[in-house]
Amino acid sequence: DVGNNQNKDQSWSRSAAQEAELAASMDCSGHGRAYLDGIIIDGKPVCECNLCYSGPDCSNFSPDCPADANDGDPYYLEEFWKKHAASSAVMVSGWHRMSYSYSFSDQYCQISEELEKHIRKVHEVVGNAITDGKYIICGAGATQLLNAAVHALSSNNPSIFPTRVVATAPYYKVYQTQTEYFESNRYRFEGEASACMNGSDTTTNIIEFVTSPSNPEGQFKRPVLSGPNVKTIYDRAYYWPNFTPIPGPADEDLSIFTISKLTGHAGSRFGWALVKDKEVYERMTEYLNENTVGISKDTQLRMLKILKVVLEDGSKEMFGFAHRIMKNRWERLRDVLAHSDRFSLQQTPAQYCTFTHGVREPTPAYAWLKCEKEEDENCSDVLRSANIIGRKGDLFNADNHYVRLSLIRTEDDFDNLINRLHKMVNTKPRVLDKEKDHAR
Amino acid sequence: DVGNNQNKDQSWSRSAAQEAELAASMDCSGHGRAYLDGIIIDGKPVCECNLCYSGPDCSNFSPDCPADANDGDPYYLEEFWKKHAASSAVMVSGWHRMSYSYSFSDQYCQISEELEKHIRKVHEVVGNAITDGKYIICGAGATQLLNAAVHALSSNNPSIFPTRVVATAPYYKVYQTQTEYFESNRYRFEGEASACMNGSDTTTNIIEFVTSPSNPEGQFKRPVLSGPNVKTIYDRAYYWPNFTPIPGPADEDLSIFTISKLTGHAGSRFGWALVKDKEVYERMTEYLNENTVGISKDTQLRMLKILKVVLEDGSKEMFGFAHRIMKNRWERLRDVLAHSDRFSLQQTPAQYCTFTHGVREPTPAYAWLKCEKEEDENCSDVLRSANIIGRKGDLFNADNHYVRLSLIRTEDDFDNLINRLHKMVNTKPRVLDKEKDHAR
Numbered sequence: 001d002v003g004n005n006q007n008k009d010q011s012w013s014r015s016a017a018q019e020a021e022l023a024a025s026m027d028c029s030g031h032g033r034a035y036l037d038g039i040i041i042d043g044k045p046v047c048e049c050n051l052c053y054s055g056p057d058c059s060n061f062s063p064d065c066p067a068d069a070n071d072g073d074p075y076y077l078e079e080f081w082k083k084h085a086a087s088s089a090v091m092v093s094g095w096h097r098m099s100y101s102y103s104f105s106d107q108y109c110q111i112s113e114e115l116e117k118h119i120r121k122v123h124e125v126v127g128n129a130i131t132d133g134k135y136i137i138c139g140a141g142a143t144q145l146l147n148a149a150v151h152a153l154s155s156n157n158p159s160i161f162p163t164r165v166v167a168t169a170p171y172y173k174v175y176q177t178q179t180e181y182f183e184s185n186r187y188r189f190e191g192e193a194s195a196c197m198n199g200s201d202t203t204t205n206i207i208e209f210v211t212s213p214s215n216p217e218g219q220f221k222r223p224v225l226s227g228p229n230v231k232t233i234y235d236r237a238y239y240w241p242n243f244t245p246i247p248g249p250a251d252e253d254l255s256i257f258t259i260s261k262l263t264g265h266a267g268s269r270f271g272w273a274l275v276k277d278k279e280v281y282e283r284m285t286e287y288l289n290e291n292t293v294g295i296s297k298d299t300q301l302r303m304l305k306i307l308k309v310v311l312e313d314g315s316k317e318m319f320g321f322a323h324r325i326m327k328n329r330w331e332r333l334r335d336v337l338a339h340s341d342r343f344s345l346q347q348t349p350a351q352y353c354t355f356t357h358g359v360r361e362p363t364p365a366y367a368w369l370k371c372e373k374e375e376d377e378n379c380s381d382v383l384r385s386a387n388i389i390g391r392k393g394d395l396f397n398a399d400n401h402y403v404r405l406s407l408i409r410t411e412d413d414f415d416n417l418i419n420r421l422h423k424m425v426n427t428k429p430r431v432l433d434k435e436k437d438h439a440r
Numbered sequence: 441d442v443g444n445n446q447n448k449d450q451s452w453s454r455s456a457a458q459e460a461e462l463a464a465s466m467d468c469s470g471h472g473r474a475y476l477d478g479i480i481i482d483g484k485p486v487c488e489c490n491l492c493y494s495g496p497d498c499s500n501f502s503p504d505c506p507a508d509a510n511d512g513d514p515y516y517l518e519e520f521w522k523k524h525a526a527s528s529a530v531m532v533s534g535w536h537r538m539s540y541s542y543s544f545s546d547q548y549c550q551i552s553e554e555l556e557k558h559i560r561k562v563h564e565v566v567g568n569a570i571t572d573g574k575y576i577i578c579g580a581g582a583t584q585l586l587n588a589a590v591h592a593l594s595s596n597n598p599s600i601f602p603t604r605v606v607a608t609a610p611y612y613k614v615y616q617t618q619t620e621y622f623e624s625n626r627y628r629f630e631g632e633a634s635a636c637m638n639g640s641d642t643t644t645n646i647i648e649f650v651t652s653p654s655n656p657e658g659q660f661k662r663p664v665l666s667g668p669n670v671k672t673i674y675d676r677a678y679y680w681p682n683f684t685p686i687p688g689p690a691d692e693d694l695s696i697f698t699i700s701k702l703t704g705h706a707g708s709r710f711g712w713a714l715v716k717d718k719e720v721y722e723r724m725t726e727y728l729n730e731n732t733v734g735i736s737k738d739t740q741l742r743m744l745k746i747l748k749v750v751l752e753d754g755s756k757e758m759f760g761f762a763h764r765i766m767k768n769r770w771e772r773l774r775d776v777l778a779h780s781d782r783f784s785l786q787q788t789p790a791q792y793c794t795f796t797h798g799v800r801e802p803t804p805a806y807a808w809l810k811c812e813k814e815e816d817e818n819c820s821d822v823l824r825s826a827n828i829i830g831r832k833g834d835l836f837n838a839d840n841h842y843v844r845l846s847l848i849r850t851e852d853d854f855d856n857l858i859n860r861l862h863k864m865v866n867t868k869p870r871v872l873d874k875e876k877d878h879a880r
Contacts, residue, residue, distance in 0.1 A: 011526070012461070012464070012525035012526040012529060013457040013460055013461055013525075013526075013529055013531070014457070014526070015526055015527070015529075016457075016526075016529035016530050016531045016745075017453040017454070017456075017457045017531050019531065020453055020530075020531035020532075020533055021452070021453055023533075024452070024533055033535065035536060035537060036530070036531070036532075036533070036536065036741060037537075037552050037554050037555065037740065037741045037744050038554070039553065039554065040554075048544070049544070050544065051544050051545070070547075071540070071547055073538075073539050073540055073541070073547070074538065075538060075539065077538070078535050078538055081533075081534035081535040081538070082534070082535050084534060085452035085453075085533060085534055085535075086451070086452040086453075086454070086455055086456075087455070087534075088533070088534025088535075089452060089453055089455075089456035089531060089532065089533050089534055090456050090460075090476070090531075090532050091453070091456045091457050091459065091460035091476075091529060091530075091531050091532075092460075092476075092529065092530050092531075092532060092742055093460055093463075093464055093476070093521075093525060093528070093529050094521035094522070094524060094525055094527075094528025094529055094745075094746065094749070095473065095518050095521040095522050095525075095528075096475060096476065096707075097475060097477075097707040098514065098515060098517070098518055098521075098704050098705055098706060098707050099513050099515065099706060099707050100511070100513055100700075100706045100707060101513070104488070104489070104490065104491050105491070107510075107511055107513070112477050113479065114477050114478070114479065114480075115477065139732075140580060140731075140732035140733075140735070140736065141732060141733055143730075143731070143732055143733050144731060144732045147730075147731070174730075177730060178730050181726070181727075181730040182622070182624065182730065182731075183624060183625065184622065184623060184624050184625070185623065185624070185625065260540075264538050265538055266538060266539060266540045267536075267537040267538050267539050267540060267736070267737035267738075268736055268737065268738050269732055269733060269734070269735060269736045269737075270736075286621070287621075290583075290587075290614075290617060290618045290621040290622065291580075291583070291584060291587070291618075291622075291731070292579075292580035292581060292583055292584045292709055292732070293580075293581055293583050293709060294709070295580070295709060295736075296580065296707070296708055296709045296710075296735075296736045296738065296739040297707035297708065297709075298707075298708050298736065298738045298739045298742045299736040299738045299739060300477065301476060301477045302532055302738045304477050305456075305534075306534065309534070
């Protein structure tokens with residue numbers, strides 16, 4: 001009986017609970033938070049303030065501070081997890097899962113059975129991927145799995161080295177930097193997929209990265225290459241109702257997902273791949289074993305709890321919250337740029353969503369802003385002069401008339417971005433009611 | 441005030457605490473434990489039993505079950521963490537450290553400042569490494585850091601590719617398998633360090649792995665190579681009072697440590713390197729970023745708490761417990777083999793230990809057992825016929841007259857090993873009082 005156990009045993013967990021409650025109770029003015037492992041002053045963890053805020057309670061705003069819209073740090077869901085504190089907390093005992101393995105009889109069992117079940121369940125409820133007949137392998141974020149997949153899909157036959165790794169611009173730069181960084185005899189990054197299209201060479205193996213929805217544009221993409229010597233790695237990081245309607249379930253040989261964009265827990269370093277072929281799965285597992293001996297069991301415990309919250313109420317709660325945030329940010333962004341000829345945003349058509357049973361517009365994680373004037377050939381500099389930090393086009397192998405703006409950071413970062421864009425385009429934005437859910 | 445906060449706020453953490461207490465309260469007869477993320481039956485997590493035990497409460501022993509002494513799964517400290525439940529537990533909130541970084545202003549800040557402080561403190565208290573003037577980089581276990589170090593120390597000048605990676609047998613096989621698995625244009629595993637000794641080639645770069653104390657022997661080792669083109673990676677996984685006297689602090693260009701052998705938390709995948717040279721540190725950091733974008737912040741939070749417990753009472757408590765366990769196991773092992781001509785164990789001389797201020801004998805993590813008979817040329821098979829699973833010599837590039845026996849597994853595994861060795865050598869072991877601390 002839980003009640004009896006509670007009276008008898010709720011002792012060892014008490015001080016850990018108190019410490020966590022203390023950190024959570026620190027007043028940081030809605031512009032920061034104190035962490036359990038932060039610097040301690042006078043017995044209390046200090047507030048860690050959002051960018052542009054400072055002071056012991058984060059109440060000082062620096063008016064000249066730039067609006068940072070550079071990286072995809074997914075703080076946009078922090079408020080959701082604060083609201084769901086009770087169901088998302090997890091108490092880790094000192095003796096939790098000390099082993100290398102989840103199984104005493106199999107030293108290479110690297111994934112929690114319960115976690116795997118919950119991953120399959122989330123895909124089933126959302127309807128964004130078919131997991132039947134697929135293997136699941138976990139990694140330290142999508143990042144580790146991207147290279148594990150390249151390794152696993154490369155030919156190990158030296159006579160046809162190296163496998164060519166390609167993508168279609170604009171693409172996520174890590175495909176290039178990582179593949180080049182770990183360049184082995186077996187594979188080499190070769191840039192644009194289209195360069196491989198008309199070749200008569202059908203013996204060299206090719207791996208094509210396809211991000212769908214894409215980063216930075218947020219659009220559905222298809223591979224441009226096909227054939228018996230072509231393998232595709234689908235990066236499905238953004239294929240969640242947070243960012244896009246779900247037209248139907250992905251059913252691919254190799255798809256990679258990450259918790260970072262789904263729930264915002266980038267710091268946990270957790271991703272997974274769905275893999276159809278047993279041999280590819282085994283080769284990726286070998287990579288994980290040689291690289292890190294699987295991933296942290298502390299992380300897997302926490303991710304299980306987080307996915308349980310995602311699954312509450314048929315998953316309407318978290319995806320509803322995430323979509324409302326993103327929809328509101330897109331409305332504010334479109335509004336502030338509505339009267340500008342100088343800047344344009346990507347077009348993303350509305351589609352039927354099988355998860356929400358209705359047509360809806362995408363709300364991508366990033367704006368792919370274009371400076372329309374010919375002479376604004378470094379759009380990033382144009383924004384920088386207005387004190388806005390974006391990520392320039394050539395970091396996606398694209399034209400520098402484009403800049404990526406991250407829309408998934410803190411509300412403070414987003415507010416700062418909108419204010420600075422507003423100043424720059426010098427029009428008055430329509431006043432929107434911010435969603436109560438994320439108002440501070 | 442903590443008390444006030446507690447009354448007001450100890451609400452969101454309650455159900456997580458109750459769940460953990462419930463799992464901890466499951467009766468598994470001292471031969472297993474239930475985990476928070478285990479399979480749930482009738483609302484309760486099931487017991488996960490030690491090898492050779494089964495049943496809902498792990499009370500059924502299988503008499504024919506082999507004694508597993510193969511891998512180094514460090515359950516030997518599980519009992520310690522159960523005894524220190526209150527101080528070692530950690531409550532993770534749903535919004536804990538969602539960012540990629542520990543710092544809003546530096547997107548690549550991958551290590552918790554408090555954790556780094558505590559790592560330096562542990563080394564200072566134990567006296568096993570000088571950390572002043574050294575950089576600290578964290579990895580997913582020593583495993584990730586080994587390859588990060590190889591990458592960082594390899595020349596990036598193609599005219600002198602590849603850097604030769606070597607070690608001295610018997611050595612930890614992962615140096616070879618991992619280096620071969622990730623073989624790039626830049627480095628290649630070439631086996632025995634001694635093969636590089638008499639070469640006149642002083643332009644090719646060489647990386648030598650030195651494990652000290654060594655795995656499998658538990659002896660202090662020195663590099664066999666030196667010179668301007670030689671870099672040494674010191675694997676210091678076993679340089680703790682658990683296993684060895686501490687003659688003095690290591691002060692090396694690159695030393696790698698892991699929590700797995702220090703506190704037994706192998707499942708957390710956490711290790712660190714002390715690095716003298718800034719450029720090497722930066723190159724290892726780049727590796728970590730391209731590979732996994734640093735390591736899990738959930739893990740770092742837990743490791744901070746674990747190191748705080750290690751530091752309690754001048755660190756006498758944990759190191760005392762660990763040493764008593766290992767000493768007891770070595771006494772029982774030596775005792776059972778005392779009257780055998782067929783088997784011998786490695787010699788490890790007593791030394792002065794600056795941590796305990798006295799002379800003491802090493803208590804290595806592994807026995808390096810030798811079958812002394814010429815005809816026992818596969819010692820592993822000899823043990824296998826007595827239902828004992830060890831790791832054969834050639835898995836350390838050594839003679840198969842040797843077998844490594846892991847002494848850091850569960851007490852049940854160790855008891856089974858001793859009983860089977862006893863039967864095999866057919867002598868009656870001296871009865872020792874087992875330490876109360878780890879008696880079950």
